Amino acid sequence: MMFGQKNIMLRYTFIVFVMALIAVAVIIKAAFIMFAERQYWKDVADRFVKENVTVAPTRGNIISADGKLMASSLPEYKIYMDFVALKEAGNDSVLMNHLTEICEGMHQIFPDKSAQSFRRHILNGRRAKSRNYLLYPKRISYIEYKEVKKLPVFNLNKYRGGFHELAFNQRKKPFGSLAARTLGDMYPDITLGAKNGIELTYDSILRGQNGITHRQKVMNKYLNIVDKPAVDGCDVITTIDVDMQDIAEKALVDQLKNLNAVSGVAVVMEVATGDVKANVNMTKAGDGNYYEMRNASVSNLMEPGSTFKTASIMVALEDKYITPDYVVDTGNGVVNMHGSFMKDWNWYKGGYGKIDVTRILEVSSNVGVSTIIDHFYGKNPQKFVDGLKRMSIDKPLNLGFVGEASPRIQGPNERYFAGTTLPWMSIGYETMIPPIYLLNFYNAIANNGVMVKPKFVKAIAKDGEILKEFPTEIVNPKICSDTTLMQIRTILRKVVSQGLAKPAGSKQFNVSGKTGTAQISQGKAGYKAGGVSYLVSFCGYFPSENPKYSCIVSIQIPHGPASGGLQAGSVFSRIAERIYAKHLNQDLEHAKDSTSILIPNVKSGDIQEAAYVLRALNVNSNSASISTASEDIPVWGKVTTTPTQAELKETKINSKLLPNVKGMGAKDAVYLLESYGLKVRLSGVGKVTSQSLAAGSHVRRGQTITLILK
Structure with missing residues (x-):
């Protein structure tokens, strides 16, 4: 009995000792995390959990009176690489396999740096195990950013590929310095607001309202949850005419x-x-x-x-x-x-x-x-x-x-x-x-x-x-x-x-x-x-x-x-x-005099179509006498104009004799001649002034006729 109690006490003592060791290890590890690895885990936490992140709205445009864009906010980017995230995701070998392709692509997008320069630069960042390595020193446009995102590895999300960006809203003036002081200037950091001009006077309208988001883990995925959406700024339409x-x-x-x-x-x-x-x-x-x-x-x-x-x-x-x-x-x-x-x-x-x-x-x-x-x-x-x-x-x-x-x-x-x-x-x-x-x-x-x-x-x-x-x-x-x-x-x-x-x-x-x-x-x-x-x-x-x-x-x-x-x-x-x-366009009424000709020059051809247009324009003509009952069948004729009206007159067409298409437009002339089985060649623009085959001659199907238009 005494032996059994001693055995049990020994076991309890061993268990307590092990638990004490574990407790000491936990305390030591906690202290190590709190002090030695504090910044590392803080960075990791920031990557996965972000509370009350401000989302900047897009600043409104300034538009001219004639509808042209005079000032607008366009995004620009700085691009970075997280080589640690890349390695943790197991994609470091993918980067090395596609490095040549990536560097050639970067050179095509940014010709000021060679592919070899990009290669050396990327390998330096990889060796340094940088988490925020600047890939290109200048800000790039949205179009350039989208091109870079198409490259291998860079097209992965930032937790798998390591590629990430920092966005800036940049104020651009498409017409350069035109009306620059009227429009006003922004501070280099657009979030600081405007300095002067319309940009400052209407800043509260152009600025919009900030939004708020936070990151939250949902079903093993971290999602950006919108608490308050950003409200983009309104556009200001100026009186300025470009x-x-x-x-x-x-x-x-x-x-x-x-x-x-x-x-x-x-x-x-x-x-x-x-x-x-x-x-x-x-x-x-x-x-x-x-x-x-x-x-x-x-x-x-x-x-x-x-x-x-x-x-x-x-x-x-x-x-x-x-x-x-x-x-x-x-x-x-x-x-x-x-x-x-x-x-x-x-x-x-x-x-x-x-x-x-x-x-x-x-x-x-x-x-x-x-x-x-x-x-x-x-x-x-x-x-x-x-x-x-x-x-x-x-x-x-x-x-x-x-x-x-x-x-x-x-x-x-x-x-x-x-x-x-x-x-x-x-x-x-x-x-x-x-x-x-x-x-x-x-x-x-x-x-x-x-x-x-x-x-x-x-x-x-x-x-x-x-x-x-x-x-x-x-x-x-x-x-x-x-x-x-x-x-x-x-x-x-x-x-x-x-x-x-x-x-x-x-x-x-x-x-x-x-x-x-x-x-x-x-x-x-x-x-x-x-x-x-x-x-x-x-x-x-x-x-x-x-x-x-x-x-x-x-x-x-x-x-x-x-x-x-x-x-x-x-x-x-x-x-x-x-x-x-x-x-300052002048009213036509002020230009009228006794010699003015206000009747348009109307081409011959399908006078049924001409009559429709003349009636729609309220041009004085005899268009009411032209029948529109058979609109699918052209009514061929000639049009003569006088200072007071346009006169439309139907012409009888003989199916065996070549018609006279002088005065017609190209569309009507080609339609009519091809209905006779002729091949038509055109030279010039305007209306037909001459035809290579004489009007009234017998038609032979397959012949070629050349029309001169002026």
């Missing part, structure tokens, strides 16, 4: 190069809607070329010069102090204004003498405009300022762009308003107006006095459907009376046809507008510190009788001579003529 933007950019840059200019702006706006069809902002870079660096049309605060004279004269016209034939004695072109000399551009030639208001704007007389404003508003400058504000020329437009500026028109109660301020303000100095505000003012003149807000975006869309449209906003329903409007529009038309703005005109249509030439202030240093630089401009609209588009061209040049009409007006003319040719 053709007009291209026209304006080329015309402006050509002139900037000719003048060696510092910078230039050209903006085209649709009169009735305020849609900005082109917005060009060019600045000279260190390499001598011109690039879109900042949205100067909305951010540049500069003295506008003589283009502002239109507003000054309108205030006086509206207050009924003057009429277009009001005469001012400008003398010899120099006048003392409160201790400072006001000069006309031609003072050295003796000035203009006595001229009326219309002529004052035609020749852009500084003396004439400043004399009028100083005479009628000198004792009450606030009334003049109120007149400007009444026309909303200074009203903030809140266009939504970063760095957007608003006009600065000072009043008599402000600190720097002196005796000379009013006369110099009247000719465009001592006021600061961004180019787009000045354009908006002239656009209101063209739009029958209705000032609308410039618009850069017309709609928001998703999956091809419009979600929201942006209507035209009215800033001021009437900037002036109809009388003032009629008077100033007549004057602005004469400024181009008879005045200094002739270079802005066109032989094809009438243009209205005003030139501007201003010395650029250097702040406290004055206007002539370091040499005189100029801002030359032209602002106007076309065609004068029924304005469709308004446009401003503003160029900063570092030297003289300066001429708003010649240097900026000529750019306006080129832009206007090219837009007119491409986009």
